[in-house]
Amino acid sequence: MTRTAPPSGRAEESTTAAALHVGTSDIRALITRNLRQSGIYVAFVVIVALFAILTGGVSLSPVNVTNIVLQYSYILVLAIGMVIVIIAGHIDLSVGSVVALTGAISAVLVIGQGLPWWLGVLAALAVGLAVGAWHGFWVAYVGIPAFIVTLAGMLLFRGLTLRVLDNISLSPFPAEYQQIASGFLNGLFGGDGYDVFTLVIGAVGVAGYAVNGFRTRVARITYHQPVESFPLFVARVVLVGAVVMYFAWQLANARGLPVVLIVLGVLVLVYGVVTRRSVFGRQVYAIGGNLAAATLSGVKVRAVNFWIFVNMGLLSGIAGVIYSSRSNGAQPAAGNMFELDAIAAAFIGGAAVTGGVGTVVGAMAGGLIMAVMSNGMQLMGVDQSVQSMVKGFVLLLAVTFDLYNKRRAGAAR
Amino acid sequence: MPEPVVAMRGIEIGFPGVKALDGVDFRLLPGEVHALMGENGAGKSTLIKALTGVYGLDGGTVTVRGEPAVFSGPAAAQAAGIATVYQEVNLCPNLSVAENILLGREPRRPVWQGGRIDRRGVRRRAGELLARLRLDVDPDSALGEHPLAVQQLVAIARAVDLEADVLILDEPTSSLDATEVAELFRIVRGLRADGVAVLFVSHFIDQVYEIADRVTILRNGRLVGEHLVAELPRLDMVAKMVGHELAVLADLDREPAAEVAGDPTVTPVLAARGIGRGGAIEPADLDVRPGEVVGLAGLLGSGRTELVRLLFGADRPDAGSLQVRGRPVRLRGPHAAVAEGIAFCSEDRKGEGVVGDLTVRDNIVLALQARRGWARRIPRRTADELVARWISALDIRPADPDALLRNLSGGNQQKCLLARWLITEPRLLILDEPTRGIDVGAKAQIQQLVAELAGDGLGVVFVSAELEEVVRLSDRVAVLRDRRKVGELPRADASVGRVMELIASGGGHLA
Numbered sequence: 007m008t009r010t011a012p013p014s015g016r017a018e019e020s021t022t023a024a025a026l027h028v029g030t031s032d033i034r035a036l037i038t039r040n041l042r043q044s045g046i047y048v049a050f051v052v053i054v055a056l057f058a059i060l061t062g063g064v065s066l067s068p069v070n071v072t073n074i075v076l077q078y079s080y081i082l083v084l085a086i087g088m089v090i091v092i093i094a095g096h097i098d099l100s101v102g103s104v105v106a107l108t109g110a111i112s113a114v115l116v117i118g119q120g121l122p123w124w125l126g127v128l129a130a131l132a133v134g135l136a137v138g139a140w141h142g143f144w145v146a147y148v149g150i151p152a153f154i155v156t157l158a159g160m161l162l163f164r165g166l167t168l169r170v171l172d173n174i175s176l177s178p179f180p181a182e183y184q185q186i187a188s189g190f191l192n193g194l195f196g197g198d199g200y201d202v203f204t205l206v207i208g209a210v211g212v213a214g215y216a217v218n219g220f221r222t223r224v225a226r227i228t229y230h231q232p233v234e235s236f237p238l239f240v241a242r243v244v245l246v247g248a249v250v251m252y253f254a255w256q257l258a259n260a261r262g263l264p265v266v267l268i269v270l271g272v273l274v275l276v277y278g279v280v281t282r283r284s285v286f287g288r289q290v291y292a293i294g295g296n297l298a299a300a301t302l303s304g305v306k307v308r309a310v311n312f313w314i315f316v317n318m319g320l321l322s323g324i325a326g327v328i329y330s331s332r333s334n335g336a337q338p339a340a341g342n343m344f345e346l347d348a349i350a351a352a353f354i355g356g357a358a359v360t361g362g363v364g365t366v367v368g369a370m371a372g373g374l375i376m377a378v379m380s381n382g383m384q385l386m387g388v389d390q391s392v393q394s395m396v397k398g399f400v401l402l403l404a405v406t407f408d409l410y411n412k413r414r415a416g417a418a419r
Numbered sequence: 420m421p422e423p424v425v426a427m428r429g430i431e432i433g434f435p436g437v438k439a440l441d442g443v444d445f446r447l448l449p450g451e452v453h454a455l456m457g458e459n460g461a462g463k464s465t466l467i468k469a470l471t472g473v474y475g476l477d478g479g480t481v482t483v484r485g486e487p488a489v490f491s492g493p494a495a496a497q498a499a500g501i502a503t504v505y506q507e508v509n510l511c512p513n514l515s516v517a518e519n520i521l522l523g524r525e526p527r528r529p530v531w532q533g534g535r536i537d538r539r540g541v542r543r544r545a546g547e548l549l550a551r552l553r554l555d556v557d558p559d560s561a562l563g564e565h566p567l568a569v570q571q572l573v574a575i576a577r578a579v580d581l582e583a584d585v586l587i588l589d590e591p592t593s594s595l596d597a598t599e600v601a602e603l604f605r606i607v608r609g610l611r612a613d614g615v616a617v618l619f620v621s622h623f624i625d626q627v628y629e630i631a632d633r634v635t636i637l638r639n640g641r642l643v644g645e646h647l648v649a650e651l652p653r654l655d656m657v658a659k660m661v662g663h664e665l666a667v668l669a670d671l672d673r674e675p676a677a678e679v680a681g682d683p684t685v686t687p688v689l690a691a692r693g694i695g696r697g698g699a700i701e702p703a704d705l706d707v708r709p710g711e712v713v714g715l716a717g718l719l720g721s722g723r724t725e726l727v728r729l730l731f732g733a734d735r736p737d738a739g740s741l742q743v744r745g746r747p748v749r750l751r752g753p754h755a756a757v758a759e760g761i762a763f764c765s766e767d768r769k770g771e772g773v774v775g776d777l778t779v780r781d782n783i784v785l786a787l788q789a790r791r792g793w794a795r796r797i798p799r800r801t802a803d804e805l806v807a808r809w810i811s812a813l814d815i816r817p818a819d820p821d822a823l824l825r826n827l828s829g830g831n832q833q834k835c836l837l838a839r840w841l842i843t844e845p846r847l848l849i850l851d852e853p854t855r856g857i858d859v860g861a862k863a864q865i866q867q868l869v870a871e872l873a874g875d876g877l878g879v880v881f882v883s884a885e886l887e888e889v890v891r892l893s894d895r896v897a898v899l900r901d902r903r904k905v906g907e908l909p910r911a912d913a914s915v916g917r918v919m920e921l922i923a924s925g926g927g928h929l930a
Contacts, residue, residue, distance in 0.1 A: 226821070283796075284793070284796065285788055285791075285793045285794075285795075285796050286793050288777075288785075288788070289788075291774070291776070292777060292785055295776045295777055296770075296771070296772075296773060298767075299770075299771050299772050299773060299785075300785070300789075301733075302731075302733060302753050302765055302771055302772075303753070303757070303785045303786040304754040304757030304758070304786050304789040304790055305754070305785070306754050306789070358776075362774070363776050
């Protein structure tokens with residue numbers, strides 16, 4: 007029998023009580039069921055552990071953890087937009103050029119013209135939006151495949167970058183602008199040698215994770231869906247909490263909370279909600295999953311596609327600001343190949359090549375896997391050529407794994 | 420009794436949480452047409468996939484021609500003479516008919532001549548095969564130019580060339596009209612006379628009685644029985660398929676909406692005047708009044724789907740006009756139609772309906788949410804309530820709003836798509852082949868639902884290839900032939916015979 011009415015208050019109480027008792031402890035079954043989602047996190051932990059051992063613990067040192075965040079933040083920002091583009095069944099090859107262009111515009115205004123730093127930021131974001139609208143127009147309203155449109159954009163905006171910069175680098179930015187990528191919030195709540203604020207933020211994050219997890223669990227039980235047993239649930243929360251708090255502790259012991267990490271965290275939260283809960287986000291999944299069905303259901307496919315690219319442009323602008331701030335200037339060749347790192351992050355994070363599947367959090371994990379690998383190999387002094395090859399293999403393996411899972415799921419029907 | 424060419428004993432296959440097959444026995448004799456019957460989820464497809472090696476067995480044995488056989492996949496089964504033609508045509512529409520028939524085993528020039536494909540040889544061999552099946556198709560034409568039915572026959576020609584002595588036809592008739600089915604059966608009979616064992620899966624009971632010698636019936640993954648078709652009365656067969664739920668099959672007696680049917684004083688919820696599109700459907704008129712079921716009858720390719728797509732704005736008409744509740748409208752696309760309270764359930768469930776990677780909930784609210792726009796999100800609680808109500812009202816199984824739609828059976832997917840539209844509380848519901856390829860029980864439920872909805876004042880356009888179904892449900896039947904509306908029959912005059920007469924009248928190509 008089905009519930010025809012939503013659970014009443016009483017029923018909710020009882021399911022909350024049930025949430026403490028029901029569920030399976032069969033870890034193997036749980037892992038199998040969630041392999042597609044959990045596989046990526048397992049891989050992440052394994053890779054982190056591997057490089058911690060290979061580098062004799064250096065890769066997990068406070069300074070290095072901070073470094074990884076600073077060094078790869080802009081790729082992660084791009085990956086957020088990219089995974090949305092990929093879920094909808096498109097691709098964006100232009101983001102590297104757009105990062106260069108937006109950074110260049112900002113540099114010309116702030117360094118060249120001596121305008122205030124925030125004007126440079128706004129201009130970069132505006133240019134990002136305009137570029138996104140340009141791509142969105144061609145993809146959504148003219149109907150040119152995104153591959154072609156953004157390939158053209160890649161050339162177009164690289165050329166525009168060269169023109170704007172007159173083929174030379176601009177440097178340095180004023181101190182405020184540099185703070186965006188290399189600033190820290192430290193000592194806000196005091197602390198002796200470690201930053202309490204960072205720890206508080208970490209704790210808030212863990213608490214949010216636990217509450218959210220418990221609510222999901224209650225909801226699943228309401229609909230009689232399989233859940234893990236309560237001790238296992240607690241173990242999972244404790245494990246994730248420990249990892250997050252360890253990470254926060256490392257940051258707190260280094261220089262505090264990087265500004266970039268706050269920006270990134272806010273973006274991940276916002277886009278996590280947008281993709282999972284907002285109408286726009288669900289329509290992105292519907293379009294990527296079955297374009298004809300979405301169209302016939304009255305989804306305004308063109309509008310959705312247009313805004314997907316506008317959004318990608320905005321995030322490219324943000325990445326452009328972060329990158330120019332970090333490199334303290336604008337170079338004609340900035341952002342080269344960033345698009346490939348962002349695309350790789352999305353695919354390693356479980357996005358499906360055919361569209362319709364993928365998550366922002368997954369893309370973040372995918373991006374971090376790449377980041378930890380690159381960083382670890384740099385620490386070990388591995389040659390650039392080997393680094394590139396290893397990354398290539400990891401991407402191939404990730405997509406193979408994804409396909410293997412999908413076939414298995416398909417066969418089970 | 421001759422030795423069975425295929426014998427399966429005690430077959431067991433389990434999926435996570437489900438026992439798909441539980442100790443099923445099955446045998447196939449040479450020179451027989453053996454029907455495999457059962458509702459959706461009974462295990463028909465699973466049994467076929469167990470035989471052809473798509474699934475590994477959890478228990479039981481398969482013997483082919485007396486030898487134990489374990490196939491690693493369809494290719495291995497095919498090499499052993501077991502050919503399968505699936506419901507969906509699995510060919511390349513961009514290649515020619517001849518290339519499709521011989522794909523992967525094209526005649527080659529000798530190696531010393533370069534080993535190239537012998538194009539003339541391909542054409543000749545394909546021509547022979549088509550001639551054997553007496554199919555009048557140009558081997559050089561692109562496959563995609565032909566109607567689905569011809570593509571299906573080409574798929575059979577391809578399978579036959581594999582010199583198979585077992586031919587599995589998995590719902591081959593679900594998209595064919597009567598003439599094409601007759602054509603298919605002629606070919607099947609020819610193969611049977613040649614000693615080929617044909618395994619025939621179908622939902623159409625009439626067809627089973629027409630073509631099959633023997634029938635195996637499955638229910639919920641278990642064997643119900645094996646019978647000679649001639650010795651099994653129809654009602655018994657149906658009873659064995661559905662178990663005790665026979666009541667739902669009682670004839671639908673719905674009160675005709677006589678007072679509005681054809682009454683010019685009632686404002687139609689939708690009125691089309693001379694609406695048409697070059698190459699798809701000649702200009703046609705159609706009125707649908709509240710509480711009325713208007714059936715569209717016609718053969719495959721008669722323009723049924725083309726017409727309803729124009730009514731929904733899925734394609735742009737190049738002639739004619741539409742009025743919604745007396746107000747002229749121009750539909751700029753499906754979203755405009757949805758905003759006008761029109762709902763359209765496409766015939767192509769998989770291609771145009773199901774979003775497999777989304778949950779049942781997301782699928783059901785898709786159209787309603789699209790109409791409300793981005794800013795007015797349906798609150799989670801309301802959505803849960805609505806979805807739970809429709810899951811229970813339509814008896815969708817499993818009753819889990821978070822299940823991925825891809826994991827539901829065909830009949831349940833169809834119910835979800837119906838729910839997607841009913842949740843929008845439309846004034847006009849266009850159903851294009853809503854009962855195709857789903858089991859008897861779900862079919863009866865859907866027919867019942869249509870009758871009830873019309874009783875509640877909804878206008879319904881009902882398209883189906885099954886004339887009986889159209890005639891029984893409709894207040895009026897509009898008949899299409901050759902992309903043209905050729906007539907309209909009020910309920911009193913509508914019978915399968917009359918509809919066929921209208922379709923046949925002047926239809927020279929049918930003779």
